[in-house]
Amino acid sequence: MDELSGKHVLILGLARQGKALARFAAEAGAHVTISDLRPPEKLTAVLADLQDLDIAYVLGEHPMSLLEKTDVLAISGGVPLDAPLVQAAQARGIRLTNDSQEFMNRAPTAVIGITGSAGKTTTTALTGVMGQVAGRRTWVGGNIGRPLIADLHKMQPDDMVVQELSSFQLEIWTQSPHVAAILNITPNHLDRHKTMAAYAEAKANILRYQSPEDIAVLAADDAGAMSLADVVRGRLRTFSLRGVVEDGAFVRDGYIWLQNGHETAVCPLTDIQLRGQHNVLNVLAAVTLADSVGIPAEAMRQAIRTFRGVEHRLELVREIRGVRYINDSIATAPERALAALAAFDEPLVLLAGGRDKDMQWDEWAKQVTQRVKHVVLFGDLAEMLEKRLAAAGCNRMTRVDGLETAVTTAAHIATAGDIVLLSPGGTSFDAFNDFAERGECFRDWVNHL
Numbered sequence: 001m002d003e004l005s006g007k008h009v010l011i012l013g014l015a016r017q018g019k020a021l022a023r024f025a026a027e028a029g030a031h032v033t034i035s036d037l038r039p040p041e042k043l044t045a046v047l048a049d050l051q052d053l054d055i056a057y058v059l060g061e062h063p064m065s066l067l068e069k070t071d072v073l074a075i076s077g078g079v080p081l082d083a084p085l086v087q088a089a090q091a092r093g094i095r096l097t098n099d100s101q102e103f104m105n106r107a108p109t110a111v112i113g114i115t116g117s118a119g120k121t122t123t124t125a126l127t128g129v130m131g132q133v134a135g136r137r138t139w140v141g142g143n144i145g146r147p148l149i150a151d152l153h154k155m156q157p158d159d160m161v162v163q164e165l166s167s168f169q170l171e172i173w174t175q176s177p178h179v180a181a182i183l184n185i186t187p188n189h190l191d192r193h194k195t196m197a198a199y200a201e202a203k204a205n206i207l208r209y210q211s212p213e214d215i216a217v218l219a220a221d222d223a224g225a226m227s228l229a230d231v232v233r234g235r236l237r238t239f240s241l242r243g244v245v246e247d248g249a250f251v252r253d254g255y256i257w258l259q260n261g262h263e264t265a266v267c268p269l270t271d272i273q274l275r276g277q278h279n280v281l282n283v284l285a286a287v288t289l290a291d292s293v294g295i296p297a298e299a300m301r302q303a304i305r306t307f308r309g310v311e312h313r314l315e316l317v318r319e320i321r322g323v324r325y326i327n328d329s330i331a332t333a334p335e336r337a338l339a340a341l342a343a344f345d346e347p348l349v350l351l352a353g354g355r356d357k358d359m360q361w362d363e364w365a366k367q368v369t370q371r372v373k374h375v376v377l378f379g380d381l382a383e384m385l386e387k388r389l390a391a392a393g394c395n396r397m398t399r400v401d402g403l404e405t406a407v408t409t410a411a412h413i414a415t416a417g418d419i420v421l422l423s424p425g426g427t428s429f430d431a432f433n434d435f436a437e438r439g440e441c442f443r444d445w446v447n448h449l
Contacts (some may be wrong), residue, residue, distance in 0.1 A: 004102075005029035008069045012062065012085065013076025014038075014046050020147035021074055021099040026053040033070075035062050070094055074102075077143075077168040096172045100142055100165060103149040104175050109157050112289050113142075113176070115165045115206050116183030116225070118336045122274070123183060123282045123289070124164040125310045126303060130290040131160040134299035138162065143169060160293060171202035176209035179292045181217035183285055185224025186335045200224065207231045215292045217285065220245055237292065239284035241277065249284040249291075256284060256304075260291055267301045273308045276343030312439035314343060317446045322416025325446045328423040329439030333357065334364035340423035341371050348372045349414045351406045353379035354426025354438075361388050364425060369394040374413050378406040380430040402431060403438065407445040420446075 009025045011018050014036040026032045033056040036043060040059050047057070058066060062085045067073075073089045074097050080086070089096065104111060114124045121144050131138035139155060141148040142163035155161070163177065185200050207216050207228060214234035219225040221240050229236060237248040244250050249258050249266070256266040272283055287300050309315065312329040319325070324346075331337045337352065350372045365388040368375055375397040377385050382399045389397055398413070400406050403422075410420045428438040 002028035002030075003105075004072065007031070007071040008033070009072045009074060010035065010066055010070040011074045011076075012036075012079045012083075014043055015076050015078065017099040017147050018074070018076045019046055019050065020150040021102060022050060022055060023053060024099075024102070024149050024152070025074075026050075026055055030072075031069075032056070033058065033066065035059070035066055037062065064088060067092060067094065072097055074098055075172070077166060081171065098169055098172060099147050099149045100163065100169045101173050101175065103147070103152060103163075104173075104177065106152055107148075107161060108152075108155050109159045109161055110178040110293060111161045111163055112179045112181070112293060113163050113165050113206050114181045114183065114285075114289070115167070115170060115203055116181070116219075117186040117333065118339065119183045119278060119282045119285070120164050121310055121330065122279065122313055123181070123285045124162050126282065126286040126307050127289045128160075128162045129307050130286060130295050130300050130303040131162065131293075133303045134290075134295045136160040136295070140164075162289075165206060167199055167202040170205040173205040174209060176206055176214070178210075178213075179215045179217065179289060180206040180210060181285055181289055182206065182219070182225045182228060183281070184219050184222040185227070186222075186333070200228065204228050204231050207233070210234050217248065217288050217292065219281065219285070220248070221281070237288050239281070239288045241281060241284070249287040251280065251284070256280075256287060258287055258291055258297060264297050266297050267304050271301070271305045273305070275314055276339060278339040278343070279309075279314075312436055314340060315439070317443050320411070320446075320449055323411070323414040323418050323420060325420045326422065327439045327442050327446075328421060329428070329435045329442060331423040331425055332427045332435055334359050334361050334425045337423040337425035338364060338367055340421060341367060344419050344421070347418045349410045349418055349420045350375045351378065351403070351410060351420070351422045351442075352385060352425050353377050353381045353403075353406070354424040354428055355380045355430040356384065356426055359425075361385065361425075362392075365389050365392040365394070368392075372396070373418065374398070374410075376400060376406045376410050376413070378403050379424070379426060381424075381426045385425075403442060404445050407442065407449070411449050 009030040011034045035058040128140035138160040140162045143166045144164045210233045216232040217237045220238035238245045239249040258264045315327040317325040328340045369392040377399045432438040
């Protein structure tokens with residue numbers, strides 16, 4: 001019998017993760033109530049998907065009365081811990097959870113967990129491909145794709161699970177995966193976490209509950225990641241672009257090398273299909289993680305040679321009259337946008353904007369001023385970025401209302417040999433549901449040019 005059986009479970013938020021957990025909990029015998037701030041007419045499709053289950057709904061509000069019979073409160077990623085209902089639940093001693101934590105509590109096989117301020121989706125996807133090439137039945141999900149708890153009933157002990165985890169998910173975790181990676185920690189989501197210390201503390205939960213038999217993988221070149229080395233309880237492995245590491249992956253003489261008691265040359269850097277030094281780091285992380293669960297180097301090599309990235313991450317949309325249009329909608333922080341700029345030597349017409357997360361933009365403005373041919377600014381951030389760029393001495397910019405206008409404006413500015421790069425630096429929530437929807441709209445608008 002599942003531990004949720006007979007419990008009163010309240011789920012806040014009926015997005016992808018909340019929906020998956022609702023089905024799991026209801027089928028496990030829990031008394032499930034879902035509360036979402038959206039009205040019923042905004043949730044028609046989701047409600048239809050769950051109509052076969054005995055679930056109670058409270059829509060359009062989160063009344064405090066919901067806590068009167070609640071044993072477990074599950075919060076979706078978009079619900080902050082300082083929300084009144086969440087704080088009241090904590091004051092009453094109600095257990096907090098989310099879909100990824102409930103999956104971890106029941107996973108029948110060792111789990112690779114990956115977090116970081118940037119690069120985690122690419123690293124997660126590539127690590128999954130390495131497992132598949134090696135012939136392991138591999139499940140990839142978490143913060144990307146399908147919530148893993150939806151497929152829990154299909155998993156076997158010999159399977160490989162790769163889970164991407166955000167700080168929003170990790171901040172309430174009380175269990176860590178067998179193999180855990182922190183790729184980097186740079187300013188991000190400070191509108192939610194308020195301070196870098198609180199943000200780092202949330203990330204550290206991926207390591208905090210490991211045992212001495214577990215494995216932690218940290219970026220040797222990233223001060224933020226290495227600052228959490230003291231939290232590591234088991235084997236510490238690292239990866240680096242800058243020098244040889246004692247246990248992990250590194251670059252030397254144009255090759256990726258793996259150190260695991262002895263050195264193995266995995267592949268030349270020229271085999272990597274992804275642009276940018278940040279993607280070399282992602283490959284190094286994936287190599288270390290895959291090796292940590294027994295994936296052979298030959299499978300890693302084949303995966304690296306064939307892996308061309310994931311959607312919305314330096315994705316080539318099309319070339320028109322000698323101008324290439326690149327979709328990097330995943331860049332929701334200035335550091336991510338700077339990594340995208342560094343991936344290109346060609347002249348750039350940059351599309352930047354979206355909504356801010358209380359981030360630092362000074363270095364971004366400096367690099368854009370030095371590096372970019374023209375900037376097209378859109379969204380809530382446009383006015384602020386215009387001022388930052390002007391202060392940095394940039395006079396090659398155009399401010400527009402929205403992304404669609406930004407695309408057509410960039411098309412008029414760009415000439416043969418240029419790159420039109422959507423790498424916004426801000427979140428998508430001023431105009432879109434998420435970065436994926438923003439990237440899909442960008443694709444559509446580019447394809448209609």
